[in-house]
Amino acid sequence: MNKGKIMGIIGGISLFLIILFIINYVNSDFDQKLINEVEMNTSSQDLIPLIKKETSIEESHAKKHLESHIMDMKYWSKTDIDPQDDLEYYTQIYEQQKEAISEYEKIRIQYVKKEISKEQFLLKIKELKPKLNV
Secondary structure (H helix, E strand, O other), rough: HHHHHHHHHHHHHHHHHHHHHHHHHHHHHHHHHHHHHHHHOOOOHHHHHHHHHHHHHHHHHHHHHHHHHHHHHHHOOOOOOHHHHHHHHHHHHHHHHHHHHHHHHHHHHHHOOOOOHHHHHHHHHHHHHHHHHH
């Protein structure tokens, strides 16, 4: 294998890891702010609109992710894999992300309404994070 291919692979993996870190950091940052607000006894009616806004942002990111894969398949993908199979695969991932985002929103709302404890909240979001970052 030549140096160019190795550097390309390393660069691609590095970029992927950086993007993954940023996505995790952004979500964690919002959840930490949410925890802080709940601990300061901010009313759930004040926090729910923020949760809805964050959900909208996450849904937008998931949709853009799907659109980028579709554009990638259209312009760059020259593999032996059937484009319809690729499209179905990325559409399934998108649907899974939408379900996880919806569940995430429900858990956040339950937490700010004090229907679940901080520990339950943290445990549930830890379980959901991998589904968000497929």
